Amino acid sequence: MTLMRSALTTSDVAEADRLLGAAYAEGLVVENSGGSPFRFEQVVAADENLTVSSFRFDGHVVASMDAARSVLFTDIRRGSYAWASRGSRGDQRRPLLVPAGHELSVDFDTVRSVMVSVDARLVARWMSRYGGLPPSPALLHRAVAGSDAVRQAIRFSGAVMPTESFESELVRMNLIDLLLSMTAHHLLPDAPTAQRRPVPAALERAEEYLRSHAAQPVSIADAAEAARLSVRALQQQFQRWLDMSPAQYLRNVRLDAARADLIAARNDGIDARVAEIARRWGFAHVGRFAGYYGDAYGETPAQTLRARAAPLESGAAD
Numbered sequence: 001m002t003l004m005r006s007a008l009t010t011s012d013v014a015e016a017d018r019l020l021g022a023a024y025a026e027g028l029v030v031e032n033s034g035g036s037p038f039r040f041e042q043v044v045a046a047d048e049n050l051t052v053s054s055f056r057f058d059g060h061v062v063a064s065m066d067a068a069r070s071v072l073f074t075d076i077r078r079g080s081y082a083w084a085s086r087g088s089r090g091d092q093r094r095p096l097l098v099p100a101g102h103e104l105s106v107d108f109d110t111v112r113s114v115m116v117s118v119d120a121r122l123v124a125r126w127m128s129r130y131g132g133l134p135p136s137p138a139l140l141h142r143a144v145a146g147s148d149a150v151r152q153a154i155r156f157s158g159a160v161m162p163t164e165s166f167e168s169e170l171v172r173m174n175l176i177d178l179l180l181s182m183t184a185h186h187l188l189p190d191a192p193t194a195q196r197r198p199v200p201a202a203l204e205r206a207e208e209y210l211r212s213h214a215a216q217p218v219s220i221a222d223a224a225e226a227a228r229l230s231v232r233a234l235q236q237q238f239q240r241w242l243d244m245s246p247a248q249y250l251r252n253v254r255l256d257a258a259r260a261d262l263i264a265a266r267n268d269g270i271d272a273r274v275a276e277i278a279r280r281w282g283f284a285h286v287g288r289f290a291g292y293y294g295d296a297y298g299e300t301p302a303q304t305l306r307a308r309a310a311p312l313e314s315g316a317a318d
Helices: 013-024 120-128 147-161 170-189 201-212 219-229 231-242 248-267 274-280 286-297 301-308
Strands: 004-010 029-033 038-044 050-065 072-086 089-091 097-098 104-118
Touching: 004 013, 013 029, 013 038, 013 050, 013 104, 013 219, 050 147, 050 170, 072 147, 104 147, 104 170, 104 286, 120 170, 147 170, 201 219, 201 231, 201 248, 201 286, 219 231, 231 248, 248 274, 248 301, 274 286, 274 301, 286 301
Parallel strands: none
Antiparallel strands: 004 038, 029 050, 038 050, 050 104, 072 089, 072 097, 072 104
């Protein structure tokens, strides 16, 4: 995978807003509050799966985002910081974990931080392929405060990022393993010790086929043919490795795609209808779609179309 590096320093709030919005979130709004001088610095290294950034904000900044593009892990090394997302709240005493597609409001004052962003599909596959752990989004269904171990994993990623070692794809994948291992242990401390297992190539072929044909009227037999397996063997592979059926996997892919369309329509001011987006992604029955959607994301499709990140109240705490 190609590794890209960049650095930016600016005193322009709008420029910082554009940069962070393009990289991390839909509907991001950054505002300098309180009249103190604003300054933003970022050093970042990224490939297709992993982005590690070192941030510095000077000034009192209030920000909100409609939906994180990836799973975000943030640790504040210095300064004052408070966050809120769907009823969950926290501050700089513990790191922040934000699932992809979730809203967030933050309020911080002269902070130094490290942010690690991991592709949501990779997180879902990682979680489901370690023995004893349920598949995502069960682990990362809402924004939560992390543990000291998670904090150290974030900081270690930030320390490795500027070095030559980060050029190695193997090193970057091991950093993801470390971070997700600490996260899984924090969120499921009583789960059995997980052991990574080699994933069958046939299962990966089926996953890729279902993801790339999610907008089409595909069948499980089509996926089995693409995987070069019988339907029964494919079902067994999905159940063993992902703890779900191929039909459930396809439904989850389509739900993620529908959510992305709902968020995009809201941000672009498009007059979209839930039923149209549901049908676009293979959900003929709108009521069932709404039920599946609510189970996955904790809100209705209509709420996603209307909602923005809730304003942050003062006095947030763990």
